[in-house]
Amino acid sequence: MFLPVVAFYLIFKYTPMFGLIIAFKNYTFYEGILGSQWVGLDNFDNLFTQAQSVQIIRNTLMLSVLTVFVGFPFPILLAILLNEVRRAWFKRMIQTLVYLPHFFSWVVVGGIVVTLFSQSGIVNGLSTRLFGGEPFAYLYSEWAWISIFLGSGIWKEAGFSAIIYLAALTVIEPSLYEAASIDGAGKWRQMWHVTLPGLSSTIVVMLILAMGRVMEVGFDQVYVLQNPIVSNVSEVISTFIYTAGLQGGQFSLTAALGLFESLVGFVLVVLTNAVAKRFNKQLW
Template sequence: MKPNSLDATGNQAVSAATAPARKVPFWRTQRFALNVPLWTMFVPVVAFYLIFKYTPMAGLVIAFKNYNFHDGIFGSPWVGLENFRNLFTQAQSVQIIRNTLMLSLLSVFISFPFPIALAIMLNEVRKMWFKKIVQTLVYLPYFFSWVIVGGIVITLFAQSGVVNSVMGRLTGAEPFAFLFKEWSWISLFLGSGIWKDTGFNAIIYLAALTTIDPSLYEAAGMDGAGKFKQMWHVTLPGISPTIVIMLILAMGRVMEVGFDQIYVLQNPIVSNISEVISTYIYQIGLQGGQFSLTTALGLFESLVAFSLVILTNAIAKRFNKSLW
């Protein structure tokens, strides 16, 4: 039948050549068939996030209820925003949120440059044997648990510890209470975190450094740029997308001060600055049984982290370095 011919009803007929092709479902395409092994490997990842990340979100309804074990999550009486009102009217809760923000922001902005600097320095090392030794030494603390790291810190900086003993022999000074002064406790908190995590976090930046074209360094050297200028004008711009991504992810963890680190280092004398959301949830929620109040605090923590990620990404987007 010709394309412009009429059928028996007088309507214009459409030839098979000009008829629209039927869309084949994706799971019947050759591309899907070739990638079946990859899709199979991806199934456990999807299952993990569905079971352990998304399904537990249903429990957030506890923040709006007066939860008890007898009635369960969905049977407990509804109280609306009462838990949030109780949360923000307690002076202790406000102090805990302040401590969490303070310690987290200090960790992000003080600890964040160290892996970058370490990766750049390791990248400049030309003696492979020396580079391997240094990498092993700086990576090793990451594999220690915080119980071990906390024990090392307490052993070194206790009033009868190694540091005070050495200082006393050298200067005759009285032992200093490093663990019982707020400013020195914060310094130990930040220092132990840097010592433990810097080496492992530097791996990401070392991988990013391998993507920089070596000819850029050669061109910069021919223009008279020294090592520091090459780092500033070639190395840092080359890894800037990775730096921005890591900063956005770090801002998403601002409200998540590590429970293990705080728990092994804190003591009642410095509780004014060491009590954070994670330890408060453990003490009040798990030990005290106030599940609704601590769930409301956890939901608030997640919302603040989500807002910070969106804000950081929006700022990075102005410089064409956003994550999405």
């Protein structure tokens, strides 16, 4: 049963790493990966001397950090709230509703978001009817676009991410809640002193993994929501690799950018684990 997993990682994760050498070459289709001319660190030098590249890295860091620190608490909160629901039918209904968005593609979710927040959309329609005034261009305002980006990501993934925390909640001893109740602790005190400490190991592991993805803003979400008006904040590494690498043929430059992205993620994982190790919550 383990062999297909090993084969998957060997074929789709480790073998493609051989292609990273084009980050140090002037790659052309005609000469191939091995035959292309070595240029050393020239691609990295070009990458960090271009104003556009610096802006793209800045946008990626900004959106990723906001996604981690704004979106990270929501699955935890949702799992705790679901764990407190005692009516089974109501709990199943809510779980279905919050899990469902995860199975929609970003094309579908992007269409819903655009329909809601366009100038002729539902949100503007309701706001103008209730408060008057002119429709607001949410998708063409930088701060509003960032808010919509974060909100749509939380709505889509928070329910599915909560599954891990719900599983972790099942291993907390019920006797701890009984003891806390006998000592006079209410629901909020029980959550603070029993539930959250019981989830702390899982939270740390998920945070370490999330920090490893800080430089990886999802291509699908950004691509379906972005527009030229907000490109100053919406152009990120994944979309740049698509436009400059696949469409523009700058394979060596975008490979260098991808390698830089992976190295930053690796360093952040190691640093986060080192911090967690001080509290005896490390991943390794």
